[in-house]
Amino acid sequence: MTSRIAIVTTVEMPVPDADEELLLPLLPEAELVAWDDPNVDWSRYDLTLLRSTWNYTEHLEEFLAWAERVSQVSRLMNPVETIRWNTDKRYLDDLAAQGFATVPTVFVAPGQAADARALEGHVVVKPSVGAGSSGAKMFRDDPAGASAHLASLHDDGRTAMIQPYLSAVDTAGETALIYVGGEFSHAARKAAILSRGMSWSTGLYADEKVVATEATEAERALADRIVATLPDLAYARVDLLPTDTGPVVLELELTEPSLFLALGEGAAERAATSFRALASHPSL
Template identity: 35%
Template sequence: MIKPTVIIASTQERSESAESENLLLLAALTERGADARVEPWDAAEEVAGWSAADLVTVRTTWDYTWRRDEFLSWAKSTDAVTMLQNPLAVMEWNSHKRYLVELARAGVPVVPTTLIPAGGPYELLGPDPLVMKPAVAAGGRGAYLGPGSDLNGTLADLLSKGDVLIQPVVESIATEGEISLIKIGNKWSHAVRKIPAAGGFLVQESHGGRMEDYEATARELEIAESALGCSPAPVHAARVDLVRFNGEPVVMELELIEPDLFLRRSPQEAGRLADALLEKL
């Protein structure tokens, strides 16, 4: 039997969390007979050999939001010569947070979201507290919280660079945190709760947040499944981030491109991820 070749797309810059995610998957793929390796997504074809791979899985390309156009161009060219996972259509859709507005229109419970296009007219913000963030971003980059009237200058600056999302402050994040539900293959595999540092509103560990294991409720799984149902194509892996708003779970983000699946907290799920990828072949 010929070994399938699988390339795990990552970043040039190494990080401990990315390394642990990739090494666990690399080991699981190798155990299953695949010829697997990790390559930076922006490596040239003659270096990475994208076209020689049977499958390229986008895993820890955590710098793509800085270079979205370049990343999607790479994804399109890679998709033309091999199998890309998750699919190109999913990456194009999920790389801009206008998908939150589309989820809401489809009846999925989401954090109320207003999208303000770059360069277009907009009304000055009032005094109510709100959260403002770029529509193409990750890891809390460019997110601001405060009275709207204090953020009008910030809004103008963000709009000079791209589209912007406006959302109400989700008070429960400070006390209950944010829930991440992970689906691998056709199974919801594990979940974590991410809690911000005292006085903070960003849950990422890079901003002082912490994580703990979590068991999802039936309602949370139902909402996560409804969000995934809006994806333009089936996916082999996904992460759905939920928060509690007005007493009910709602979608904060739907991560279908390069989600941190927290394999380091549930290393046994690396095998399920490898199986889900190899089944695509």
């Protein structure tokens, strides 16, 4: 009997994203289903695979409750425990505590005041729960502007995070290393977004300029070490920024990352094979 796979999106996505367009023809047993469609019977699916659920940041508690429910009737990937941890970027503190090089980050919860020194210089202020650069703003020697943005995030009940803007991204870009089934698949290079005008063609995430690339030995070493600490997952994406002392983690994407399948030779086929195995062998 053929397993059934739900590739999960949102009702707010008008069309399949680029990864889904490649995956769906390779997985005839799969269909595109919205997490926020109340009429879906999730028990119909052997595998519920999170993909373009990019509006979850505005509905986090509802999304996590949905994930918990689905995990009781279908194999949810990535698992709900991982999702719960990964949907708040305070996981960066956990990575740093494990000794991984990360972008220095100060988290400021509503009701807390930021150290004035954290807002000095060239900084990025964004919500700790966010995707696709939503809510992220860059400030150049503008502590008052940075403080005002932080206050606006607090007014919305959101924890803010403050990071130095690592200017090497303007020339070298950001490297995304993609893993499928725990194995390295391919890498992509993303151009800087915040230092140039952003566009939002879908309304859910900022448009990105992304090209295929070869990860450096240092990038692979760092990303491999991180992925080795993770539980069994359908996919992972490790986003790294360059510094004078080596790459550092900007984000560890385990919930709904774009996998840039078009940029890796055979990447879509590898992903489809891996996802089919997850659906066919629920105990794996």
